[in-house]
Amino acid sequence: MAQASGFAAALLLGGALTEYAPWPTRLSFWLLAALLALLFAAAWFLPRGPVRAGGWRPIAPFIPANARSSFAVAAVAMMTAYTHGVLVLSLGGQVAHDLVESPNALVNGAVLSVFPTALGVTGVLCRRLRIRVAMTDGAVASAAGMALLTVSVTLQALPVLLLAMATAGVGYSLLFASALRVIDAPAEQRGNVLSALYLLAYFSLGAVAVGLGMVATAWGLAVAVRLGAGIIGVLSLGSLGWGLSRRD
Numbered sequence: 001m002a003q004a005s006g007f008a009a010a011l012l013l014g015g016a017l018t019e020y021a022p023w024p025t026r027l028s029f030w031l032l033a034a035l036l037a038l039l040f041a042a043a044w045f046l047p048r049g050p051v052r053a054g055g056w057r058p059i060a061p062f063i064p065a066n067a068r069s070s071f072a073v074a075a076v077a078m079m080t081a082y083t084h085g086v087l088v089l090s091l092g093g094q095v096a097h098d099l100v101e102s103p104n105a106l107v108n109g110a111v112l113s114v115f116p117t118a119l120g121v122t123g124v125l126c127r128r129l130r131i132r133v134a135m136t137d138g139a140v141a142s143a144a145g146m147a148l149l150t151v152s153v154t155l156q157a158l159p160v161l162l163l164a165m166a167t168a169g170v171g172y173s174l175l176f177a178s179a180l181r182v183i184d185a186p187a188e189q190r191g192n193v194l195s196a197l198y199l200l201a202y203f204s205l206g207a208v209a210v211g212l213g214m215v216a217t218a219w220g221l222a223v224a225v226r227l228g229a230g231i232i233g234v235l236s237l238g239s240l241g242w243g244l245s246r247r248d
Contacts, residue, residue, distance in 0.1 A: 001120050001123060001124060003116075003119070003120075003176075004116040004117070004119045004120030004123065004173075005116075005120065006116075007113075007115065007116030007119065008113045008116040008117060008120075010089075011109035011110070011112050011113045011116070012106070012109050012110060012113055013028075014028045014105075014109060015104075015105040015106035015107075015108065015109025015110070016105075016106045016109075017031070018105040018106075019104055019105040019106045020106070024105075059192075061192055061193075061195040061196035061199055062192060062196065063193060063196055064185060064186075064189050064192075064193070066184070066185070066186075067183065067184055067185035067189065067193050069184075070182050070183050070184040070185070071183065071185075071193060071196070071197065073179075073182055073239075073242050074179040074180070074182050074183050074197055075179075075197060075200055075201075076235055076238040076239055076242070077135060077138070077139075077175045077176075077178055077179035077182070077239045078175070078176065078179040078197055078198075078200070078201040079200065079201055079204045079205075079235055080139070080142055080171075080175050080232055080235035080236055080238075080239055081138075081142075081171070081172045081175040081176040081179065081201075082201045082202070082204065082205040083204065083205065083208050083228065083231060083232050083235065084115075084142070084145075084168050084171070084172045084232065085172075085205060086205060086208050086209045086212060086228060087146075087149065087168075087212075087225065087228045087229070087232075088112055088115050088165070088168070089112075090209045090212065090213065091212060091216060091221065091224055091225055091228065092112050092115075092165075093108060093109075093112065094216075094221055095149075095152075095153060095161065095221065095225060096108040096109075096111045096112055096161070098156070098221070099111075099152065099153075099156055099157070099158045099161050100158060111158075111161065111162065111165070112165060114162055114165040114166050114169065115165040115166070115168055115169040115172075116169065117166075117169065118165070118166040118167075118168075118169025118170050118173070119169040119170075119172050119173045120173075122169065122170045122173035122174060123173045123177065126173070126174060126177075127177070129174070131178050131181050131182055132243050133243075134174045134175075134177055134178040134181075135174065135175065135178040135179075135182070135239050135240075135242065135243035136239075136240060136243030136244060137170075137174050138170070138171050138172075138173070138174025138175035138177075138178060138239065139171070139175065139236040139237070139239040139240035139243060140171075140236075140240065141167050141168070141170040141171035141174065142168065142171030142172070142175060142232055142233075142235075142236040142239075143171075143232070143233050143236040143237070143240075144167050144171070145164050145165075145166075145167035145168030145169075145170070145171050146164075146168065146228075146229035146230075146232045146233050146236075147229070147233070148160055148161075148163050148164035148167055149161070149164040149168065149225060149229055150225065150226050150229045151164075152164050153221070153222050153225050153226070154222070171236070175239060178243075179197070180194070183197070208228065208231065212224045212227060212228050215227055
């Protein structure tokens with residue numbers, strides 16, 4: 001719910017500030033910087049945990065041998081989920097602008113906010129699903145959402161775009177949750193494994209965002225959306241295959 005609320009606030013509040021507030025290209029970033037400063041101040045006063053002998057030192061994330069199999073499964077699911085963010089937050093604004101045919105940033109943001117709304121609702125209602133069911137259903141919803149997004153761009157159909165955003169939100173939520181739950185590592189190593197998982201997910205998100213941006217610039221938005229949807233579709237097949245092979 002926290003992640004979904006942040007997504008929705010970015011789209012709705014950011015759209016409103018861009019459209020109706022002064023300094024449309026700066027105010028959103030100033031507000032975010034202020035929130036980060038408040039968060040830093042609040043985190044500074046959190047209770048300290050026990051300090052290890054020899055003091056604190058940074059270490060690189062690593063995957064213990066006994067967790068590599070589950071990490072590979074989680075990585076595919078997490079990369080699939082995070083790549084949705086590229087299409088929604090990076091290319092989605094222009095897709096919404098073209099299909100809604102509105103110059104209003106808040107209206108376009110409201111269309112895209114269907115994605116985090118579905119994400120949050122799914123996270124609450126489906127939190128007790130078994131890992132196998134969550135990952136399988138998430139992979140199917142993810143692939144279906146990308147197919148609908150491709151159709152919406154091809155046909156220039158706004159209702160299909162809204163359905164695509166809702167379906168993709170369901171897929172993101174289930175894949176994200178099942179990726180975190182599938183990690184099979186001892187408690188003392190779990191933080192390290194999760195750090196590696198997030199590092200890989202954000203690296204893939206950044207790489208895909210830059211790549212699709214270059215494709216959109218060179219060959220057009222529709223080609224970039226179809227390529228991104230195809231990448232997510234292929235990754236979804238990997239998560240689907242693992243989910244169907246799991247016995248629990």
